[in-house]
Amino acid sequence: MITVRNLSKTYRSKKAVTDLSFTVPDGYVTGFLGPNGSGKSTTMRCMLGLDTPTTGTVTFSGDGYDAEFASLNNKHTVAGAVLDAALYTPARSGRNHLRSIAAGAGIPASRVDECLDMVGLTSAADAKVGGYSLGMRQRLGVAAALLGDPQHLILDEPVNGLDPEGVTWMRTMIRDYAARGRAVLVSSHLLSEMEMTADRLVVIGKGQLIGEYSLEEFLADGTRVVAESPDVEALVIALRSFGMDATLIDEEHVHVPVGHQGEKDLRTQIAHIAHNENVLITALHTRSDNLEQRFLAATASAQEYRTH
Template identity: 45%
Template sequence: MIELVELTKRYGQRLAVDGLSLTVRPGTVTGFLGPNGAGKSTTMRLIVGLEQPTRGTALINGKPYAALKRPLSEVGALLEAKAFHPGRKACHHLRWIAAAADVPAKRIDEVLELVGLTSAARRRAGAFSLGMAQRLGLAAALLAEPQVLILDEPANGLDPEGVNWIRQFMRGYAESGRTVLVSSHLLSEMAETADHLVVIGKGKLIADLPTQDFIRTATKRQVRVRAPEAGRLADLIRLADQQVERDEDGSLLVSGMEAAEVGRLAAQHAIELHELSPQTGSLEEAFLNVTQGASEYNTSPAHTDVTTAGVAGGNQS
């Protein structure tokens, strides 16, 4: 379990983490989300004692990192993919960590096998691709079979097989009763992996709740309806003071009513229905809704102005 109490980190004028209080529980994968610069990596570094808080505390299994007797068997962290000596072979990198953590050498082969790096064990880590470096970092984090796993963007650089593997792995790890905290910008991936979400913006807590609740509360709930007499049904819905819009494919998207209510209304007026389906929003939609205004680095809309773009002196005439 990880507990943060009023955790705060200031760098000069900048409050990177601002009074974060939350608990990351065992048995679940907790996704840690936030726009760029929100303070996710800083929070993770504070948890594992790589930074000192300006104020507040971070506890792992009830203790600050520095007070853990066998830190590597309590918490494994993958924070920086290329945190190894580039000239060292992968197996040698793991050997010194194993020695420091008092882990038997045979465990090195097990973790290399687990992350799919057995065939690269004797290659120099400096020549590894980003995906291979991530796998090696994960192998190091897992050496002492820690109770708590903290992963900062672990899917970064992984190929599709690797992304799928890490998702299954994190789920399995949490199901065995351990704690997993993982940050990621891959929201569709997070929607499938995380049971619970912590969302921060500008260092502050925005949301801390189960993934499905987060999506439900932060997105528009709609019901899609297909009916030959869509126009008549739309009029009845508006008469009931609810909102309805026509989608491009001719179906209706009703807001403010449950599917059963729309079905009842249609039945009362003998309107034939060809589809009646509640629409669930996406994690991406929910994330964008709640982090509006909490993002420091906003971009302009993603379209290209063809009248001026890419043409030096394009507005001369």
């Protein structure tokens, strides 16, 4: 598990991250979401010791490294990361790129070909990295992150530049890695893909925590039961009298947010109340916001760059 506690980072007078705390538990994929400029990249760099936090601590598997990850021995077995697919020497082959990293980290050279095979780059292993596509460089970055078979994996925009087959491969790889008891933190702006990949979410805005949720909890807040009735005003009064947050949508429809209550139970309750109060309901159905809609609602006040 990765534990971030009271992490803050200030660049001169600008606060990039403020008192940020969250966890990345083993066995789960944690999505790291936030608008542009929210502090995601700064946070990940601080977690890995590439930047020094102004205040706060980061622990990996319970060991307190006090944000000095970069000085650890055998850190390649603690965490692997993909933060920038552009960090390579163009004239080197993919295989030699990984060999140089493995040699510097004390990792056996035999691990290089294993990781090239894992990411599907065996056939391009001897080609120069400068000729790789963006998607191939993303795969090479993942191979480098996996060299030490780390317990923790931190990925920033890992599907950037991948074709549909590559996106599917990346999603499968990430979920399989977490299923082996590893902790995975993934930052991405492709929310439809994150909805299929993440088990949990950490949402930040303007450098501060908005919330930490299971995926189901986050989506539940955007789910509501819609009731259709020829007498919607009477239906609203009846539902509110039983403590429900009923809202009139139009002259025929009322909606009630599901929240943390089961959707089926809520539909049943609405039907019973309408029946007991002699209010006719002609239809009941459920509407659910997707992750993109919920994200935009949750971060509406934290968007640094907005259009009209």
